[in-house]
Amino acid sequence: MKASRLFMPTLRQVPAEAEIASHRLMLRAGLMRKLASGIYSYLPLGLRALKKVENIIREEMDRSGAQELIMSALLPAEAYMESGRWEVFGPEMFRLKDRGGRDFCLGPTHEEVFTTTVRNEIKSYKSLPITLYQIQTKFRDEIRPRFGVMRCREFVMKDAYSFDRDEKGLDQSYQAMRDAYCRIFDRLNLDYTVVQADSGAMGGSGSEEFTVKSEIGESVLAFCEACGYAAYDEKDECKPVPEEDNSPFAPMEKVATPDVKTIEDLVGFFGCTPSRFGKTLLYKADDQTVAVMVRGDRDVNETKLKNYLKCNELALADEETVQKETKAQVGFAGPVGLKTRLIVDLEIPYMKNFITGANDTGYHYKNVNFGRDFETKEIVDLRTITEGDPCPVCGAKISVARGIEVGHIFKLGTKYSEALHCTFLDENGKEKPMIMGCYGIGVGRTMASVIEQNHDEYGIIWPVSIAPYHVVIVTVSMEDEEQKALSEKIYNELTEKGVEVLWDDRSERPGVKFKDADLIGFPVRITVGKKAKEGRVEYKLRKEDGFTELTTEEAIESAIAFVKGE
Numbered sequence: 001m002k003a004s005r006l007f008m009p010t011l012r013q014v015p016a017e018a019e020i021a022s023h024r025l026m027l028r029a030g031l032m033r034k035l036a037s038g039i040y041s042y043l044p045l046g047l048r049a050l051k052k053v054e055n056i057i058r059e060e061m062d063r064s065g066a067q068e069l070i071m072s073a074l075l076p077a078e079a080y081m082e083s084g085r086w087e088v089f090g091p092e093m094f095r096l097k098d099r100g101g102r103d104f105c106l107g108p109t110h111e112e113v114f115t116t117t118v119r120n121e122i123k124s125y126k127s128l129p130i131t132l133y134q135i136q137t138k139f140r141d142e143i144r145p146r147f148g149v150m151r152c153r154e155f156v157m158k159d160a161y162s163f164d165r166d167e168k169g170l171d172q173s174y175q176a177m178r179d180a181y182c183r184i185f186d187r188l189n190l191d192y193t194v195v196q197a198d199s200g201a202m203g204g205s206g207s208e209e210f211t212v213k214s215e216i217g218e219s220v221l222a223f224c225e226a227c228g229y230a231a232y233d234e235k236d237e238c239k240p241v242p243e244e245d246n247s248p249f250a251p252m253e254k255v256a257t258p259d260v261k262t263i264e265d266l267v268g269f270f271g272c273t274p275s276r277f278g279k280t281l282l283y284k285a286d287d288q289t290v291a292v293m294v295r296g297d298r299d300v301n302e303t304k305l306k307n308y309l310k311c312n313e314l315a316l317a318d319e320e321t322v323q324k325e326t327k328a329q330v331g332f333a334g335p336v337g338l339k340t341r342l343i344v345d346l347e348i349p350y351m352k353n354f355i356t357g358a359n360d361t362g363y364h365y366k367n368v369n370f371g372r373d374f375e376t377k378e379i380v381d382l383r384t385i386t387e388g389d390p391c392p393v394c395g396a397k398i399s400v401a402r403g404i405e406v407g408h409i410f411k412l413g414t415k416y417s418e419a420l421h422c423t424f425l426d427e428n429g430k431e432k433p434m435i436m437g438c439y440g441i442g443v444g445r446t447m448a449s450v451i452e453q454n455h456d457e458y459g460i461i462w463p464v465s466i467a468p469y470h471v472v473i474v475t476v477s478m479e480d481e482e483q484k485a486l487s488e489k490i491y492n493e494l495t496e497k498g499v500e501v502l503w504d505d506r507s508e509r510p511g512v513k514f515k516d517a518d519l520i521g522f523p524v525r526i527t528v529g530k531k532a533k534e535g536r537v538e539y540k541l542r543k544e545d546g547f548t549e550l551t552t553e554e555a556i557e558s559a560i561a562f563v564k565g566e
């Protein structure tokens with residue numbers, strides 16, 4: 001391809017709307033353009049990279065034995081009504097009616113449609129197991145579309161669904177997908193972690209997310225370098241860290257602490273660390289008020305609390321409720337004498353002679369002890385894991401990082417097959433629901449994540465596997481016939497060998513061409529300049545500083561070897 005003919009509108013200016021590197025670079029490198037909030041067009045260079053991501057996914061899906069098909073994005077409401085998700089999706093689902101007034105949606109995910117398709121065609125155990133997939137456009141009216149194609153409203157997803165006769169079969173189908181996902185993300189050069197995920201409202205027996213570590217990620221994960229354990233913070237089991245304190249229980253004392261309300265105030269007043277306090281927080285969980293206690297330096301993990309209470313709505317109680325329950329102003333709640341239902345974190349029973357609010361405005365208690373001064377049967381893992389906590393598996397130190405979810409694999413069990421009557425006859429002629437799994441990868445989000453992890457101040461640094469072109473040839477002066485002829489020769493030879501080349505034959509200044517080459521991020525750059533008459537060129541890898549001067553043949557060989565991964 002010649003750059004003079006290519007639609008590649010690069011930008012020097014940094015677009016104001018873009019907050020993160022991948023979003024900025026995808027706009028600046030002319031990979032895509034915004035049409036409306038959360039809606040983007042892929043331009044030729046962006047589409048080439050996107051298609052390569054798709055192809056890697058396709059190859060590994062096929063290798064795993066899954067079969068590709070494609071379904072419509074425009075879907076009748078019936079199956080979603082049968083499964084109950086017509087309501088569950090709420091405003092996230094794009095809905096419309098046809099001219100006859102029938103309800104349709106733009107598919108946000110296709111569990112229902114795959115399930116009914118298989119239900120209608122497969123009747124016998126002999127046809128199982130089967131895994132089907134598609135690479136297709138999804139629509140979700142996200143509340144907050146942001147970060148470009150990371151969270152948008154129309155996006156390409158690879159979604160796969162497995163159908164098995166029993167749990168053992170599901171385990172095998174799930175493992176085959178898991179292995180395929182690892183191969184896919186390896187080939188994309190992504191540094192990722194497989195994280196145990198919260199199965200949440202979906203039900204089912206197991207779920208893992210493929211997460212790319214990144215500061216801009218929306219989820220927080222805890223991981224252990226030593227044993228490979230990784231989980232989202234709401235899933236982490238926090239082991240209590242018992243204090244090595246053999247001192248006896250001291251008598252409890254009520255201390256006047258006027259104007260001391262926050263943990264910072266307390267630290268100043270008592271002159272000790274926040275870990276010496278027991279923090280009591282009041283929550284409204286649906287219609288009930290509960291008191292929750294964690295160590296002063298810990299945070300309540302509201303997802304854990306919500307899962308424990310099995311409530312729908314959870315929020316900190318308002319001032320009025322706090323006053324009613326504690327008979328004191330906000331800031332003086334404590335467990336001693338409190339009538340409210342009390343749930344304490346696993347660490348609380350291990351703490352000794354600590355400080356809490358006294359349920360009396362302007363007072364705290366000193367030397368409070370669980371079991372002696374207050375009690376509850378509800379001792380639960382409630383806190384958010386923090387950097388340096390012991391790993392729940394091996395005890396080594398936990399690290400905490402942010403991550404972007406690029407893929408999700410999920411054991412669904414019979415949730416959809418029961419709701420939609422997707423059954424088969426087993427060897428004994430007995431009717432059973434199929435055991436299902438579902439597996440998704442966001443194609444655009446994955447591509448953007450590759451850019452998040454592979455860029456510098458000048459632009460993108462594509463891995464060869466998904467670079468829109470492998471090599472860019474920069475001809476310094478198109479007026480110079482020797483430079484032009486040599487560039488063309490290199491272009492032809494590389495193209496013949498199956499290398500994808502963009503020849504920057506524009507009559508732009510060399511500085512502009514170099515800037516664009518770095519911005520777009522072609523893995524190899526061959527510069528044809530003054531030394532063309534001696535048959536010499538500059539050879540440079542995007543990921544390395546500096547270039548080497550080579551003969552034309554050497555440059556061609558090096559480029560081929562690099563692209564083929566030798």
Ligand code: ATP
Pocket residue numbers: 109140142149150151152153155157405406407408440441442443444445446
């Ligand atoms: P999230 O928690 O980020 O909203 P999700 O749990 O809704 O993701 P799934 O329904 O599991 O996502 O979809 C499978 C994959 O599709 C995700 O792992 C992600 O890569 C991608 N994806 C989901 N929502 C979006 C979106 N709005 N824009 C781009 N990709 C998305």
Ligand code: MG
Pocket residue numbers: none
């Ligand atoms: Mg979502």
